[in-house]
Amino acid sequence: MGRWLSQNHIRLYVWVGIIFTIIIIPYSLFLSNQFSKFAYSQMDLFHRDKIIHTASQTELILNKLKTYGLNMYEDPNIQGWLQMDRTDPLADMEALNTLTSFMSTESFIERAYLINLQTRQVFDSQKGIAAFDTFEDQAMLKRVQEQQSLFLQFFPHEVQGVAHLSLVVPSTPAKIYTHGYLVLLLNNQELQGHLLANNKELGTDIMVLDENGRNVLTGLESEVDAASGLFIHSASLSSQKWKVYSLSELKSFKNQAEAFQRRMVMYSILLLILLLAAALWNSRRTIMPFRSLAEQLQRKFNGAGENAKAPIRDEYSILKYGIEKLSSQVDEMNISLRDHHHLIKTEYMRQWVLQGRMNRTIRDEISDMTSLIHRERLRLVVMKIESYHHFVERYDIDSRRLLKYALCNIAEEVIRLEGGAVEAIDLASDNIVLLIGLDRTEDEMKTLLEAIKLHIRQYIRLNVSIAMSEPKHTDDDLRSVYDYVNDLTLLKFVSGSDRIYTENDYERYVQMIQPAAELKSIDKLLALVKAGNSEQVVQRLEELFSQLAAMKFSECKVQLTVLLFAVVKEFDKLSALQGLDGIDKLLAGFPTLQDLRRWLERELLDIINQLNNRQGLDRKEKLAEEMVAYIDYHIHDPMLSAEDVAKHVSLSAKYVRQIFMEMKSQPLSAYILELRINKVKELLVTSTMSVTDIGERSGFLTKSYFFTAFKKATGLTPNQYRQQHL
Template identity: 20%
Template sequence: MRNNWFYKLLLSYLPVFLIISSSILLMTYLSLIEMSKKSATRAHQALTQNVMLLIDQTLGGVNAFMQNEMLNNEHIKHFFDERFSEDRQYTDIQAAVALKKQLLNNSLIESIYLYRAPDLKILTPSTLTRIDFFADNKFIGLMLNSHSAYNWTLRTLPSQEAVPQNEVKVVSLTKKANLSNFSIMVVNVRIERLRELMESMTDTGMAFINLTDPDGNLIVSTETDAESGIPASKSGKILSSTHSDYTNWIISSGNRSGGIVELVSSLFYVWMAIALMSILAGLAWIIYISRRNYRPIETLMNRISGVRQMRNPDRMKDGIDEFELIETTIEDLLDESSMLQEQYKEASLFRKKHMFTSLMEGMHSDQNRNWEDELEQLGVSGPVSGSLVALVEIDQYDEFAGQYGSDQHLLKYVLSNVAKEVTVNHSFTVWTEWMDHSQMAILYVCSDHRGTELDVRACCETLRNWVANNLDFTITIGIGERTEGLRHVAESFRTAAANIGYKTSLGQNRIITTDQVMSRPKGELFKQLQCIRAVSQLFRAGDNGWETQFQEMYADLQGQLYTYDDLSNLMQVLIGHLQKDMAELPEDLNAVWHEGVHESLLTALESKKTLDDIHAAFHRILKDVFIRMNELRESKSNHQLVHHVKNYISENYHNPELSLTHLGEAFGMNTKSVSRSFREVFGVKFIEYITEVRMEKAEQLLLDTEETIQKIGQAVGYEQSLTFIRVFKKHTGETPGQYRKRAKTAHTGGANIEA
C-alpha cells in the first residue's frame, strides 16, 4: 500500500515537471529567435537603404551621362542640328560612332538610340533607319505623346532582327534633345545589370532583394531569372522596405524561406502563449493533484470538525483523538438517520409535484424510469395505453381567497380527493397536482383500452356537480384530448389549458371540451374595433345611440370565442378611446369623466372574469356617467339649439354646401356662435363632427353597397372624388378602395372560421 501511494504521487508530479521544463526551454528558444529576428530586421533595413542608394546613383549616373552627351558631344549635337543638313550623311556617321563609343564605355547600357523628328530618322550605334521600320517605334510614339515628365520605365525591349529572339527586359529613360521639334534620346538599361548590383550587396544564399514599381509589379529580384522572370526559389517573409524618391521604386528584402525555423518564428506569439498556458496548466495541475491527494483526509476531518463544533462546541478541544472524534460522529449519524427518513418523505412530495409539472411541460423523455416508479406507486404497474389531462379552475378565485383565507388549502385538499374518488368505478388511475393557486391538473392514466374520453367527461361532470351542490363556490373544467401513452401528455395539457381559457366567453361552472371550442367561431376583432369607435364617438356627442352600439358589440362577442386576455385587450381599447374622446370635451364635462370613471372601468375589468360580468359592469358605469353629463349639457341655454343643429347635419350631411355659413343662415345665428356652442356641448369642432358623420356614412356605403368610389363620395357631400379620397385616408389611414378590400377580406375570413 505504501509503495502504491508513492508511485501514485510520483506519476502525478513527474509529467508536470517535464511539461513545465519543456515549456521554459521553448520560451527561451523562442525569445532568442525573436531577438535574432529583430536584429535581422535592422540589418535588412540598412541593406535596402544601401541597395536603393546604389541603384539611384547608378541610374542617376546614366541620367547625367545622357544630359552631358546632349549638351557637350558635338557629334550628337550636330545630329539634331538642322544647320548640318547639307552634309547629313557624314554627320550621322559621326553621331553613330559616338553612340557606339559610349555604349562600349558603359557596361550598364543595353542599347541607345537617337530620334530626329524633322525627318523621322532613328540612329543606333549600327544603323540609321526611318521610324516606320524601327522595331521600338511604339515606345517612341508613347513617349512623344506623353504629357508627363520622363522617368525610368520598365518594359520589354522588342527584337531588332527579322527572326524574333528572346525578349529582353530593360528600364528605359528618355531625354528631349530639342524642345522645338520633339527629338529625343533613349537609353535602355538591362535589368540583369540591376540584378548584378543587388547581388553584389547581399548573400543570395541567405537573403533576397526585390525591386518593384509603385503598383507592386516586380522589376527584378535576386530570387528570379532576370530574363524570364520565373522565380528561382521560394522567397521568405519581407523584413524591410525602402522607397526611392528618384525612381519611385520600392526595394524590399528578407531572409530566404527558413523551413521549420521560419514557421516557428512566424508563430512566435502563438508558441509563447502555448508555452505560458502549459506552465499555468502545470501549476494548476500541481495544485489540483495536491488538493486531490489531501482531499479525502481534509474533507473527512473538516466535515466532522465543522459539524461537531457547530452542534457541540464544548466537545471540540485541542489535541482530541481523531479516531474518537470519528467514532462519536458515526454514532450521531445513526441517531439522525431516522430523522432524515422522515424528511425524505416530505421531500418526496415536492419531487412528485416537480415530476408531474415536468410531465405536463413535456420534459420527461430522459426520466422514463422515474415515471414508471411513480406510476407504480399510484397503482399502474403495466404499460400505459393512453392518458388524458383535465384542468380544474376555481371560479371567481379572488372572492374565494378572500372568503376562506387560510381554510382554502383544506378545501383544495378536499377537491383533490374528490377528483380521485369519483373515478373508483372506472378503469383510471388518477394523479392530481395543483399547478398554481387557482388551477388543479388531473392526469387520467389508462393501463388498458377500456378508458374513453366519455368516461373522463362523466367523471369531470360528477366532480363539478358535487362541488356546486356541496361547497360555496363553483369550478370550471377544461378537458384535453386523449393521447397514446405518456409521451404526448403535454399536448393534452396544453389543449385543456387552451379550452379553459375560453370560459370568459362560454361561461363558468361547466365542462369545456375541444368540440365545444371548435363549434364556435373565434373572435373577429375588425368589426369590434368599428363598434368601439362608434360607441366612443356617440358617447362623447351625448347621443343615446351609444347604448345600441354597445349592445350590438356585446351580442357579437356572445356569438364568438374570446380568451380573457383577448377580451381584456378589447375592453382596454374601448377605455382608451373613451379617455381620448372625453379629453376633447369642455372642462365641466371632462371633470365628470375624471371623477374616478377611468379607474372604475379598469377595476371592473380586473375583477370580472366573464363576458357577462364585464359587460354589466361597463354598462352600469358608462350609463351613470352619461346621465350626469347629459344633465349638465341640458342645463346650458344653447343645448336645445345645438341639438337641432346636430339633427340638421344628420339629415343634410350629403349637401356639399353644408358649412358654418349655411347653418348660420338656416338658424339665424352668427357663424362664430354656432361653432362655439357646438364645441361647448359636444367637445368637438364643427368641421370635425361633420367629417366624422360623412366618414361613418361612407364606411357604411363601402361595406353595404357596390357603388363606385365617386358615387359614394357624392352621396356623402364631396363633389370631387379626389377630395373624398384624401379626407377618407386622413380619417381612417387608408383609401376607400383599401378599406373596402380589407373589410371584405376580414368578412370572408370570419365566414370561413364560422363554416
C-alpha cells in the first residue's frame, strides 16, 4: 500500500509540474512582450507630446522676440537715431542708453545693429558706431540694403564664424524704402540651452531645421534618418516655416526591454520552483491524511467482517466505500432546521425589499414561511427612529438589537390582532420596514400606526416617525417604494408635525415648496451677532427658517449646513459646534426644524454675551492682524486698496488706516508696497519667470510703476537684482 501511494504521489506531482510549466513560461513571455509594446507606445506618445510642447515654446519665444524688436524699433530715441540725416553726439548717447536698457532685459538678444542709410553709419551694440565701409558685418549690411529679408522672419546668419538667428526690423513684403533698420542677433547657445533644458535629462536632442534642411541654431546641414534607431518626432513652426525635431535613442529602450523580458522569465522560473515546492509539500500534507484515513477504514471494515461486502483493493475503493456508508447513515438521520426558520425568512424578506422584486427562488422558499406572499395587495411602512445618532451613542450594539426587536414585535402584534399579515424587516440602519397585508382604508391604517407609535413610546421609550405607502401589488418594485416612503419620514423635520405621513402629504408638500434660493440673510445675521443686537438676531432667524421650511428636505439640509458652517467659521472659538465635523451629527440630533432653530437661537445669544464680556480686550490688535492676513492673501490683486480691507473688517477706510498706523507703526499703503517688493525679490531669486510676469503676479498694475517702485526701494532694476543675487 505504501509503495502504491508513493507512485501515485509522484505521478500527481509530475503532472502538476508539467501543467505549471506549460502555463507560466509562455504566459510570462507573452506578458513581457505586451508590456514592451505598451512601454514603446507610451514612450512614443510621450516624445510626441514633448516635441509639440517644445515647438509651441519655441514659437512663443520667437513671437515674443519679434514683438520685443518692434517695441525697440518704435522707441523714440532709436527712431530719432535711425531717421537723422547728420551725426549728433547727443542722439548717439540717447540711442546707446536706450539700446543698452532694452538688451539688459532680454537674455536671448546677444547683439543689435542700428543702420542709418542717410548718414551711412551703423550703431553696433558691442563695438559702437562705424561707417558702412569699416563695418565688419558687410554681409548683413548688404542684405539690409538690398531688402532681402522676409516680413518679420528670423534667418540664420554668421558673424566671424559664430552662428546667430537674426531679425531685421522693419522688413516688409512690399519692400518699402526706409531710412533706418534695426537688426537683432540672437544668442543661439542661450536659445538652444533653453529649449534643451527639459530634454537632456530624457536623452533627447532637439534640432530646428528650415525648409532647406539647415539647422538654424548651429548653421550646419542636418539629415534626419528614421532608420537610424531613433525615436524621431517633429512639429512645425507656422510663423517661420521651420520644423522642430526631437531625436531619442531607441537602442537604450530595446536593451531595457530585453533585460525586463529576461527578468520576467527568471522570476517566472523562480515562481515555478516555489509553486512546485509548495505543491510537493501540500501534496504530502494532503495525501498523508487520506492515506491514514484509508488505513483506518480498512482496519475498521476488516475488523467488522465487511471485507466480503466491499472488496478493498486500493485507497480509492476504501474511501468510496466509506463515503457510501456515511451517506446512508446521514440519510437515516432526521436533521431539523426549525431553529433557522426565522433567520432564513428574515434574510429573504430583506433581499425582497432591497432588490425590489422577488425572483422565483425567493418566492418558492418563503411561500410556506409567510402568508404575506399570498396577498394581492400590501402596504409598505417605514418607522424611522428619531435622533438616531443619540440612540447609537446611548446604547451598545446588543442593546440596540434588543430595542429594535421589541419595536418590531409591538408593530407585528398590533397588526396581527386586526387579522392582518405583517413582516418586520430591520435594515441595520435608523429605520424598520413593515410589509403589511391588511384590507383597511387609509384612515384606519393611520389609526393603527398611531397606536403602534404610542406603544413604542410607552414601552421602550423611543420616538419614531412613520410614513406609509398606498396599497401596492406584490410584483411592484418595492425598492423604489421603500426609497419614496423613507423620504416621506423626513417631512417631520421640515414641517414639525408629528403624524403619520402618506403619499398625499408629499404631493401637498411639493406644491407648497418654493424653488431653491440661496439664504441671502446669513451675512446680515452674522453682522447682527457681532453688533450684539439680540432682538434683530431673533427676528433674522425667524426669516431664515421660514425660507428653509419652504424648501425640499435635501435643499433644506444643504442650506442648514451652509448656515452652521458660516457660524463655525465666524465664531470658531465661541461656538459649541467646534468644527465642521460636528454639523452632520448636530442635524441628525434634532427631530424638527423648529427644535434646531430654538437651539441655534440660544447658541447665538450666548455668543453675543461672550462677545460683550470681551469688550475689555485689545480689539485693535486683533483687527490689525485680521487686516494683515487679508492683505497677505490678496497681495496679487493690483486693485487691492484700503477700502477693500475696510470692507472686510466692516469698518470705515479712515478708521482702518488709523488702527493700522497705531498697531504696526507704518501706513497701510506703505505696508502693501513693501509686501509686494518682497514678493518680487523672492520670485526673482527662486523662479525663472520673466520680469514682467513677476511684476503682474506681485500685484503691480503697470510695468512703469513696477520698475520705478522697485528701483526706488532697492537701488537696482529687477534684472540687476536677479543677476546680483544669482
